[in-house]
Amino acid sequence: MNLMNKDIWLGIGAIAFGVFLLVFAIPSFVSSPSNVPALVLAPTFWPTIVAYIIVVLGAALVISRMSGLTNESSGETANVPETREEQLYGLGRLLAMAVLMVGLVIATPIVGMVLATAIAFAFFAAIVVTPRPLTSIVVAIVLPLALYAFFSHVAGVSVPQGRFLTLP
Amino acid sequence: MIGRKMRGLQRSAILGLTAVALGVGGLVSAAAAAEYPSRPVTVVIPYGPGGATDISGRTLSVPLGKLIPQPILTVNRTGAGGATGTVSVRNAANDGYTMMIARVGSHTVNPAMKATLPYKLDEFDFVGVYEINPxxxxxxxxxxxxxxxxxxxxxxxxxxxxxxxxxxxxxxxxxxxxxxxxxxxxxxxxxxxxxxxxxxxxxxxxxxxxxxxxxxxxxxxxxxxxxxxxxxxxxxxxxxxxxxxxxxxxxxxxxxxxxxQLVGWSGIAGPKGLPEDVKEKWRGWLKDAVADQGFLDKMTARGSVIQLMDPEESQAFIQNQYEVFRKLVDDLGMRVEG
Amino acid sequence: MNLLDNLAAALPLVANLESFLALASGITIGVVAGAIPGMSATMAVALTLPFTFALQPITGILLLLGVYKGGIFGGSIPAILIKTPGTPASSATILDGYPMAENGQAGKALGIALYASCTADVISNLSLILFAGWLASFALSFGPPEFFTLILFSLTIIAGVSGESLIKGLLSAVLGLLLATVGLDLIYGTNRFNFNDPNLMGGLNFIAVLIGLFAIPEILNYVWHPRGGEGTVRALGEQHVTFKEYRKCFRSIIRGSFIGVILGSIPGIGAAPAAFLSYSEARRRSPDKENFGKGEMEGVAASEAGNNGVCGATLIPLLALGVPGDVITAIVIGAFMVHGLQPGPMMFVANANIVYALFLGLIVSSVLLLIVGSVAVRLFRYIVDVPRSVLMPSVLILCVFGVYAVNNNVFDIIVMFTMGWIGYFMMRNGMPAAPFLIAFILGPLLEDNFRQAMLMSNGEVHILFRSYITWFFWAATAITIVALIRTGLSQRAGNRGIEALPKE
Structure with missing residues (x-):
């Protein structure tokens, strides 16, 4: 999909999101006291304006791309893998990263931040099939410990310790 | 190929880490049976660094640090007029290892004014009010x-x-x-x-x-x-x-x-149901801490009045102030409902 | 010659080993803390405060100010090297600093950041010494209406950092405005998009959003295509800034410094907007506009001049009025009061020697910053030589620890990761991240000041035109928008012609 079409979809998405805000999200999730003296003071005033601007900008994006008024904006700044197979692998790796992030957040209170990040490091290195497995293992062990030592003993942060392991 | 080797290494690394973990864990749990406190005590400050509560809490933690046999970790957990940090303490175990600096805003004005506040005043035990601000x-x-x-x-x-x-x-x-x-x-x-x-x-x-x-x-x-x-x-x-x-x-x-009735104060609170020995320990520590000359000098230089109340007095004082504020809020229709 | 007399009287208070040691160690602590994402300058100053109680007033305060200055500069190091701003103030430095590092010019980027910081520091300190009284009374004439118009004008920066497509830049900015509304309403204390979750009531943590927006997408991009960056030259960190390059950036540095001084002297704005404003002014006036955002040295210089220009100037309201301009100076006021000193107009009378001793110490601090900074740059530069396969997971873990440390809250890690995916989505769709960030910073200021102004006037709009200052910013905003539309139209006309040519 070229970026031109992507932009049109982006614009449509923005319009839909703006409408969702106006119709559902703002009335449901922004509470406004009944005795507000002026409209401009209401807590909903500002989010409503923002939602309208989203709709307008989304529409502007669609119109400008469809009518070809503006140049195609320059492509993805991201580096793109060449083959289709590579792209599939890339998506798989991203999915694995998402799993890693969720796991890290869940594991932190249970096993402690040091162990959780050490495992996350190793997992990350495995996802990208690191060319330097030995270095990765060493860093995976040393870096979390060093960060723990710094944050806990120098910066006075109470780094989560977990149920099994209590570091000094 | 590299991937498999990697995973092998990774597994042994994790095994190694686990072994160390169990070893250290065992050492610590051996010590855990001793009397309170056997590990560091976290004191949550529900307001940002540099504010009145923060400076008050950190100044107090200096003499407390000399009295308490374990380290004290004073941590700031800021947000929503003190609610974020206060809720985190309410949710913590009531074993005396998570305490907080309670403040007039977080423990009397907010509970009196906000209908949807995610905590209630009676979800806390107070071990002492140590400072009054005119x-x-x-x-x-x-x-x-x-x-x-x-x-x-x-x-x-x-x-x-x-x-x-x-x-x-x-x-x-x-x-x-x-x-x-x-x-x-x-x-x-x-x-x-x-x-x-x-x-x-x-x-x-x-x-x-x-x-x-x-x-x-x-x-x-x-x-x-x-x-x-x-x-x-x-x-x-x-x-x-x-x-x-x-x-x-x-x-x-x-x-x-x-x-x-309209005065500011700072005190130490913990989640409801603190064990009696924890309260007694804190009663003693606070008594000695507020007598520390360095602490007194610094606090009075900032204009606060050092006045220690024991756990019972603190509870009564806070409850009374809460009720005064609550009545005022009701009379004036100041309650925040949304 | 009153000034000189006062300075001479104050000299013995500063000219001793203790003061120099305090400043040097303060700056070192600051640079190290600033270089660690999540350890903001504010945290470093708060942590240093208890150590100053035992020191002489002057020594203690100089120590804190050293941490402050060091921290603001230190934040630029990770911004340039790993696209993770060490402090919020250094987020503008990313825009050109990280591309420079990518192009193999990390050494140059760090060098110009240091020189710009030190130059701005000197200017800021001199402004404090010479114009404190005048700037302080100017700052006090800023009420909510004046703030509102100033912030409105500052939002025009977005156009300068939008990159290729202004519409997408604005869209990104509006998302930032929306996310900034999460939390409790300032005026009524009611819930806004927080689902009654205490973690959301305080709003989204700024540093978590910042790191999520810049560092995490870069990591995800690496995961998407790990071998993509290979072959490009990232090392070669040992290039130095030549005097010619410094001279080329000099105008931007001076302009940025003064922007920093003016915004710094007004309480409540902070260093990040100053850096962005300085950056966008530098871009607007540069002949190589196109190169901004792709690794332009002047961009780094302007951002760093902007944020360091703020440092000395925040002491203006502090010393002249006793008003803290930001959280850091609020802590510094605490240090004054512990020693029985009360900042404010009377202090120039009652404790003039202390005030002038501080001035002298500040002048020395600029030189020390240069020395400590060069050592730090030399040491940190080697980070670029770390292979990506080790660097990227390390950055991830560093961010996890750092973001947790800000508020001791695991929830902030969730915010960072979520923002990371949003940021990655924006990156893949060519939506720039900088407008989002600017809007996230300025949006709440705009809304709060607007509503405070409306409260003051009982809802009458005319209060937004109550003073010369408001008129000035209304005019400046109008002129900027007109200029933007004009250049936009002429560019479009130009593009029509180019479009006929085959693309490369």
């Missing part, structure tokens, strides 16, 4: 308002012409402005005065300096340097005794004894 009301030095009578007369003559600044909805400053005005005979201070919330106590004082707001009622320590520099003029203090440096009548002089 409240003072002040106007800009170039203002034509010289006394409380002038201020009240101005409000009565033209409603909505007088404004006061606060450090946000549910702060001591918010309720103080309304409470003082009501005591002085303004029937409906919520309607007749304009409340201008700002972000933080510093900004609230600045707003009076720059003329954005007419007056402010806040902890005397927050105003001391402005009063000393003759940038602000104090109109009254809410204590029985005069506050040094504030050339203004006390609430007792003005015949408003109800306003003595």
């Amino acid at each position: 409240v003072a009301c002040a106007v800009a030095a170039n203002s034509d308002i010289k006394t409380m009578e002038d201020l009240v007369a101005k409000v009565k003559a033209k409603p909505k012409s007088v404004s006061y600044s606060s450090s946000g909805v549910g702060s001591l400053l918010h309720i103080a402005g309304a409470m003082v005005m009501r005591e002085f005979g303004v029937e409906n201070p919520v309607q007749d005065l304009i409340h201008i919330p700002l972000k933080g106590g510093g900004a609230a004082a600045t707003a009076v300096l720059s003329g954005t707001a007419t007056f402010i009622c806040t902890n005397s320590s927050a105003l001391a340097s402005f009063v000393a520099n003759k940038q602000l003029r104090p109109l009254m203090v809410t204590t029985k005794e005069p506050v040094p440096g504030f050339d203004a009548p006390t609430a007792a002089d003005l015949g408003k004894p109800n306003l003595h």
